[in-house]
Amino acid sequence: MSIEVRGVSRSFGNYAALRDVSLDVKEGELVALLGPSGSGKTTLLRIIAGLDFPDRGSVWLDAEDATNRSARDRRVGFVFQHYALFRHMTVLENVAFGLTVRRRRERPPRSEIERRVHELLALVQLEGLAGRFPSQLSGGQRQRVALARALAVQPRVLLLDEPFGALDARVRRELRRWLRRLHDEIGITSVFVTHDQEEALELADRVVVMHEGRIEQIGTPAEVYHEPATRFVTEFLGEVNVFRARIEDGRAWLGGAGHPLNTRSAGPSRHAAVYVRPHMLDLDRGPESHGAISAEVVRIHAAGPTVRIELTTEVGDRLIADLPQERFESLKLVPHELVFVRPRGPRVFSEDYSI
């Protein structure tokens, strides 16, 4: 089922959680709502689920206006951040809940319900635990019970609020891959909320980056990572080096090289921020090449797939560069050495000091 959010705003008292947000999710897509806490991502998810209602705007499910429909009638599967399993029910009763509360005419017979529940428990790999209570399960197991419970009612959409937030790192990575496989298997339209950019980039077909109640950018993981549309997206999607530059003739000048601006309109600003990811910084010992800046090597971390170099520029800015092992070995860098840093493929945004 497709989801369409049109111009939704929502305030809590004086606090604007969502400001005029619009979003399209296509049938069968897996979309991540990514943003820091307070960016409105969970509020948006709850509005799609019908657990909260917008002050303005509308929500369309399968080209049908669902704005005023209650969560009960939307046939949306919702997985809560802390799972919200019914604590006094067994795993079996939890998963069966959505089927047993149906009106008598629509309710499948008991044997059918049991068959469906066991099928779902097999799907989430928890067959042996049907008789356990939630308090007797690990975090990862609870998470999968919550998922099976949401899927039991055959929802048209699956919504997950920070699905891996409460798990430790190893379980989180495992479960992430497992969820992606599950999604490919059953092909249900899914939206999940996360504050972890790695999770969003690895798992989602498309990423929606949110900030202060607005959508900053919507795009594939590659698009938002390599071509971030705003300064916020650039900073949020991973470590990044920032250079201050002057704008002249519509270009940002850094170390003698002019970089085109990525901001739609430069505005009256005369200052620009030039963003470069650590692996896009080239280090060289040779003579000052076009567009290079000199910097001093401060520290070298050689453990890991790449070598991380910390540097300081002449004006005191700190930089991080990730070099491939071979490049590092051929350069033979040592601390306190002066090198030349050249940014590749920078993202340039004009700085607006008036805000």
Next chain:
Amino acid sequence: MRLALTAAALGFLALFLVLPLVTVFVYAFSEGLRVYAAALAEPDARAAVGLTLVTAAFSVPLNTAFGVAAAWAIARFRFPGRSLLVSLIDLPFAISPVVSGLIFVLLFGMQGLFGPWLVEHGVRILFAVPGIVLATLFVTFPFVARELIPLMQEQGSDEELAAVSLGASGWQMFWRVTLPNIRFGLLYGVVLVNARAMGEFGAVSVVSGHVRGLTNTVPLHVEILYNEYHTAAAFSVASLLAGLALVTLVAKQLLEWRIGRKGRAA
């Protein structure tokens, strides 16, 4: 040091709690089993027990329903007047029971707000069973709500929302998710309401009128017997209330133990 403190606490407990309780039973049986049985079998005593049971039979279910509704509204929703409601719930705890009784006299007495209208229509509230029930309802109102509000706030509404998103109706959500989650807290509140409803003296004393065999509850009957120097009979009837207190204590302990265990398990 710890030994001394423990001894002091236990000594205090023995002096002010256990000793009076023992005294009640000692005096009750001081003139033998026959006098004890006769005091309880006497028609006025039986009427008092009956009235007390009737009062509790009204107060417990009504205040359970009111308490759950109030706690739910306060724990789950933000609405204008919410904090006023929270303080109103505490009102019966804050004022003296005698004042609670006087409120009803001011409302329904001959010189009261609704008094003349009630007389005209032949409805008796004051110095009759309805007045006693109303006063008891008022005094016992806070127990259930007070018990449930923190519990429901702590549990949060996620499980209820999960039930709704799975297709449950409001009632299904209440009976299958909300109620099972608060059941021990609710039972605890009910036990307290019952104990207070049966034992209330001040408010009931003001509105009852002390008509023997008609508007005397057990605590009022005990007072009358005592004032008339029927010491053994007074203590015999009082032993019923003391017994109720013991049962309440045990029930309260069991429930606290259940709630505590549930809390840790979750």
